[in-house]
Amino acid sequence: MDITAITIKDALDFLSEWRCPLVLLLLAGITAVLTVLGILAVLVTALVKSYALPPKKHRHGASAMFVLGSGGHTTELLGIVSQLDFALYPIRTYVSFSGDMLSTVRALQLEKEMSSRSSSSASPPPSSSGRRQGKVQTLELPRARNVGQSYFTSIFTSAVCGFECIFAVVKVQPDIVVCNGPGSCVLICFAALLLRATRIKLTRLVYIESFARVNSLSLTGRILISIVDRFIVQWPSLAERYKDRGVEYFGILA
Amino acid sequence: MPRKVLVTTGATYPFDALIELIFTQRVLKKLSALAVTDLRIQYGSTPTSHIAYENCVENCYAVLQSTGINVTGFGITENMASEIRSSWLVMSHAGTGTILDTLRSPSPKPRLIVVPNPVLMHGHQAEVAAALEDMNCLLYSKSATEESIVSALDKLDRQFTELPQKHSLADLVNYEAGVFGNCDISEKHVI
Numbered sequence: 001m002d003i004t005a006i007t008i009k010d011a012l013d014f015l016s017e018w019r020c021p022l023v024l025l026l027l028a029g030i031t032a033v034l035t036v037l038g039i040l041a042v043l044v045t046a047l048v049k050s051y052a053l054p055p056k057k058h059r060h061g062a063s064a065m066f067v068l069g070s071g072g073h074t075t076e077l078l079g080i081v082s083q084l085d086f087a088l089y090p091i092r093t094y095v096s097f098s099g100d101m102l103s104t105v106r107a108l109q110l111e112k113e114m115s116s117r118s119s120s121s122a123s124p125p126p127s128s129s130g131r132r133q134g135k136v137q138t139l140e141l142p143r144a145r146n147v148g149q150s151y152f153t154s155i156f157t158s159a160v161c162g163f164e165c166i167f168a169v170v171k172v173q174p175d176i177v178v179c180n181g182p183g184s185c186v187l188i189c190f191a192a193l194l195l196r197a198t199r200i201k202l203t204r205l206v207y208i209e210s211f212a213r214v215n216s217l218s219l220t221g222r223i224l225i226s227i228v229d230r231f232i233v234q235w236p237s238l239a240e241r242y243k244d245r246g247v248e249y250f251g252i253l254a
Numbered sequence: 255m256p257r258k259v260l261v262t263t264g265a266t267y268p269f270d271a272l273i274e275l276i277f278t279q280r281v282l283k284k285l286s287a288l289a290v291t292d293l294r295i296q297y298g299s300t301p302t303s304h305i306a307y308e309n310c311v312e313n314c315y316a317v318l319q320s321t322g323i324n325v326t327g328f329g330i331t332e333n334m335a336s337e338i339r340s341s342w343l344v345m346s347h348a349g350t351g352t353i354l355d356t357l358r359s360p361s362p363k364p365r366l367i368v369v370p371n372p373v374l375m376h377g378h379q380a381e382v383a384a385a386l387e388d389m390n391c392l393l394y395s396k397s398a399t400e401e402s403i404v405s406a407l408d409k410l411d412r413q414f415t416e417l418p419q420k421h422s423l424a425d426l427v428n429y430e431a432g433v434f435g436n437c438d439i440s441e442k443h444v445i
Contacts, residue, residue: 031408034263055429055430055431057430057432057433058433059433062432064427071351072350080423083422084425084427085426088431089431089433175431175432176430176431178427204430204431206426210350212350212379212381213378214378214381214382214384214385215381216378229430230426232426234422250423250426251419252417252420252421253420254354254420
């Protein structure tokens with residue numbers, strides 16, 4: 001008895017029955033799910049692999065994104081930014097979140113100070129060939145959640161904030177993101193992971209835990225510790241407690 | 255020589271309890287014994303704090319007269335750094351900003367006593383002050399009480415340790431961004 005013949009005949013019979021469209025739909029559904037899972041698997045693998053890669057060299061200078069939290073967070077981060085040689089970072093983007101006008105103002109103040117400092121110390125003229133076109137910009141993104149906002153509406157504002165973060169990160173394509181909390185910088189980091197997973201850009205992530213954190217990590221820190229390339233704390237007690245998680249401690253940075 | 259004491263409650267949360275503690279007979283007498291001539295109070299931006307400050311000064315008028323301490327006050331200022339620099343002693347809430355501004359101010363540095371705001375005690379705010387007291391950089395008054403503040407004022411003659419220099423993250427960030435100072439210079443020479 002020819003098994004193949006029977007199977008094909010059975011299958012044809014089956015397809016000609018009324019259930020046929022349903023089965024086709026099911027098959028299409030399974031294919032779609034498998035494709036999505038496949039793409040996800042590829043992206044996740046690419047993302048995981050990206051952590052093993054060394055930072056890419058940028059001989060013509062890098063594009064840096066600094067995420068300014070607000071208040072004390074901004075003070076600490078701008079303190080670190082002021083130590084950098086701006087000639088190495090021709091493209092600098094300062095991100096702040098709505099309702100925090102002061103951070104942008106302070107970032108521009110620092111830019112002004114730095115430019116007057118470099119021009120007074122007889123720096124070489126900006127070379128045109130090879131060098132990346134310099135650009136300084138400030139972005140103000142909507143907040144994930146305003147103070148006192150209800151949790152239900154905050155789902156929507158968070159979504160808006162998330163999309164804006166993705167849009168900003170994809171548009172700027174920074175080589176490095178430096179942040180130190182609070183909350184909203186998590187979304188920027190997640191958006192940067194999209195760039196890494198798709199290999200659009202191997203954006204490196206550096207997170208600095210606040211000087212105010214002596215014995216325990218902030219919520220932002222606890223989320224970002226497994227995502228960022230470098231996680232820096234400012235107290236030895238924290239470094240000791242989280243040493244298995246690759247936390248680094250150099251001393252006080254503030 | 256004038257000896258100025260700066261009392262700062264911070265800009266964010268009102269801390270009227272600190273002002274009320276300073277304007278008690280016991281603390282004022284102690285300050286007078288320490289040869290303090292000027293008392294400068296930063297009471298915060300809320301109107302109630304302003305009223306609390308005014309009331310304190312009024313209630314202590316007699317004591318202030320007898321000790322000869324000159325009291326001035328203000329809500330908030332942009333020039334906190336110079337206020338701190340001209341002080342002999344800073345008595346501050348546990349805000350990291352004021353603590354760092356004081357410990358990083360140029361020599362001669364003011365001494366620093368940190369009094370935590372009881373309203374914020376559930377948070378992690380006071381941890382920095384406690385950790386810095388362990389390093390002998392400042393005095394930490396564990397509670398906002400007269401006894402605690404007076405006992406901190408008794409310990410002011412000790413030698414305080416300087417806060418360690420701040421470490422630069424420039425090398426780490428440069429490495430992660432894939433840029434290097436010297437590589438950039440050689441590039442400029444080529445051009």
